[in-house]
Amino acid sequence: MKLLLIQPPIQDFYDTDIRLQPIGLCYLKATIKKHFPNIEVVVRDFHQGWGRKTLPIPKELSYLREYYPWPDKSPFCSFYHYYHFGASFAQIAQEIKDYSPDFVGISSLFTPYYREVLKVAQIAKEQVGCPVVVGGSHVSAVPRSILQDHNVDFVICGEGEKGIVDLLKAWQENKNYEQVGGLGYKIDGKMYLNSVGTNYDIDDLPLPDLEDLQNDKYLFEKRPLSFVITSRSCPHKCTFCSVHLTFGNRYRRRCPHNVVSEIKKRYAEGYRVFDFEDDNLTFYIKEMKVLCNELISAFPEKDVQFLAMNGISYLSLDSELLQLMKRAGFSHLNLALVSSDKTVRETTKRPHTVEKYLEVVKESTSLGFQIVSYQILGLPSETLASMIQTLSFGARLPILLGASMFYLTPNSPIAKNFPPLSEKQMFTSRLTAMAIETEDFQREDIYTLFVTTRIINFFKGLPIKNCSLEQALRQASQIGRREKIGYEILNRLFSEKKLYAYTKQGYKELTKFKATLFFDIWQNLGYIATQNNAQINISVSHKQVVS
Template identity: 25%
Template sequence: MRVLLIRPPYTRLKGAGQAPYFPLGLGYITSVLRENGFDANLYHAENPQKGDDSLIPDADIGFDLRSKGYRRYLDAINNDSHYVWEEVRQTLRAYKPDLVGISLLSVEVASALKISKLCKEYDKDCYVLWGGLHPSFMPEECLRNEEVDFVIRGEGEYASLELCNTLKNGGSFSEIKGLSFKKNAATVHNPMRDAIAEIDKVPPPARDAVLYPESFDFKSLGSMIVSRGCPFRCTFCSSRNFWDKKVRLRTPENVIQEIKVLKEKFGTRYIMFWDDSFTINRKVIERYCRSIIDSGLKISWKTATRADLIDSEILDLMKKAGCVKLEIGVESGSERIKKLINKDVSNKQIKMAFDLIQRKGIGVGGFFMAGFPDETIEDLTDTFNLMKELRAGELAFNIFDPMPGSSEYDKCIEMGLVAPAADWNNFPFWPDAYYVKNIKREDFDKYVNTIAHWLYNYNNTLSVRLKRSKQYLLFMLKNDPAFLLSKVMAFITRRRRVHKLKSGSG
């Protein structure tokens, strides 16, 4: 039985957004399936192929191009001859899967549905399975699409394995915990599966299973996690509910072994830890850092955490272990809004954290968000003022999107800001999102565009660009100067394309 696991394209269709990355969730599932004898591969349709330089990374664009990009995304969904869909068709014909599993976020529903239709066109008997954050919280709605046969809710490794075994050998779908499926005219939702207690027992992500490996570079393959879950109560995030309110940590030995494989097999010396809050357990993080130091691996890495989960001693240890950048979830500069969204970190703590990280010689970044349902112009002003006051490293600014599985999403429905049966195939996401009850749309758009343009200019100043790229440039000069030259040329090409798009000629 041949299984193809796919991440659908989103920013690639928009032509503007984040850089390529390795999809860890599908990597883990692929490993489990392969370990149990299935012919499984991973297709990351979000990554541009070699020679396709159309994707402009986050740092190079402002909100105006993002908004145009979302319209390009919708146009691409309706364009059957779009080159990405041709690539999907070619991949299906070449790989000949019996089952296609698609992991998706809410923003990718339309793209995932398009791929599902292409799967059924390729072979009407090809099974289509959806998983990930959106299907986990909206399984009933997902299964209303005739092209979707199954949905897995929550962690997917062993539910996927049991489903593949059942399809191959026969048996009852009703025995597979975490599975939702169609039975006659009804939809069946099996009981939830318990969270995997010992995540060390899950084999490492199958990075060697990727189709089109040339679309990955050493940075994207260096994605890792050391934990699953988040204990915090932020109302805009569904992570806590997805992971069943549990936090599970890998052992340092398990983490070091994966880093060794990344370095020896893939030549990766730069790691991005994608954990919700990396320093959530101080004692374990100390053990991670000391294990990295004692191993002599000499890697560089970055991660994200909360401002109230760091101090001078842990930062010293992290830097010695190779940490070159630490990003902080700030969200709002309004103390009132922070209370409403359960972001229990004060502006004073945030300023102290940014100052401390910089004094330690570690790069720092911050994530901001605006557009919460209860927000006012005064709250937006507080956020803008904090951004300007911090002026440290690279800052990111998003507009709030109501995500299924979060309490803020439920609030939006109660307040009439989101329809109970929303059309996720054409749902206004950032930067076109607007789910605020106390600010007129035109005033909100005007203010967030003011913030976004200031931020674009700030992030693209020479000093910030040098801070952002310093460690990366030093690493590449030492290890792969030819690749660095190709990235510089690609950057020049992107800047020309940005200018063309801004002038309205592209």
């Protein structure tokens, strides 16, 4: 028997060239091989390493052409082209036909890309006619939306390892699917959904099998990167997060020795950068300190680098842990601030405080960490004034701003305040769509704040000492071509109160950028702190800058 596990391509305005390793499918492969050594299992990543192709913007997103009108090459660019990232559907069809599997499993991680998932399911049916099972976070949130498709035979909700093993056993034997936890299936066209069962103990799961992946396809700063997961689920219950739909409410952590053994194995395979993809890596502080000490002992040559790009909760970071993380080889901290507004943190059930956040930023900066602090723009419960407060708060700290435009995840706690998402709304449930507007803010506001963070980050990245805004701009114009373009656009912004894109045809106005909102923010900042903790004094008026 041959089983093919697929990570599909995606279609959007942008993609990331990191954080794409299909670790979930590799866990499934290892678990299936453990229980069914005679089944041949292959993981195919049709997303990473295949390039991209420009597509027409879908009609559901046509309104975005006003916001992304030019192929902007400036430091403040947002988006322009709509792409297909990954293998073409024709290439996928040929590979499925050539391999001729007896069973196909497809990963459906993100709601807006469900159409690509269903297209791959259709291809599998057309090419080999075998059963198709789909799993992942989108399926866990809205299983019927996938199971109703006539090309999908099964879905698995929740963690997939035990579910797929039990499904394969039932399929090979008696076709009795009632006892398979988390399974969705159809009989005579009628859909059935079993309750989610208990997965294998986290330390009993075999290490993910990466043998089908080429490590030169997954890189961070040109070095091979591997994902590592030390825990599943999260003890917090933030209203905008849907992690509990997949991993349940029980937070579980692997023993540190198990984790270090996995990293040593990956090191022997050529990986040098390790990204911890946990939803809450540091919640158990004592265990995290043990892990760091073991990593320090295991890699005395310091030729490894550790990241946590999925974000770290600053609530569980103390001085000792930060020092251990730095010694172990952590170089970056992605801190999930979300909002500096206490009311917003309370309504979203974020168990954090600004005081603790500032303490962590101060300590981390002194240790030399590069910090990105993430803010969500456009939370339905937040006001425009509150978003500006958080943006201004971050501008005055020696961090980079990470602006994430809000999108509604089906069946997350916050989604319960909305009607069930239609297929179109699921399609537009993506960062680039800016789909949510309220009485307190409009799409133009969110777009302007998003671009404003890029303008602020431009200044934060300048290698300068304490200076005025005029001096910062003058120095920027002398650093390089990118900085000179930024300097010219900002001079126009300050003099004309208009923002321009930089294109091959010259400067083009971005009419959806609200200059009045930008200057309301700008004139109240006082100063911007750069990443090297210098201060750029912007208390002078914009008229003085361009005079």
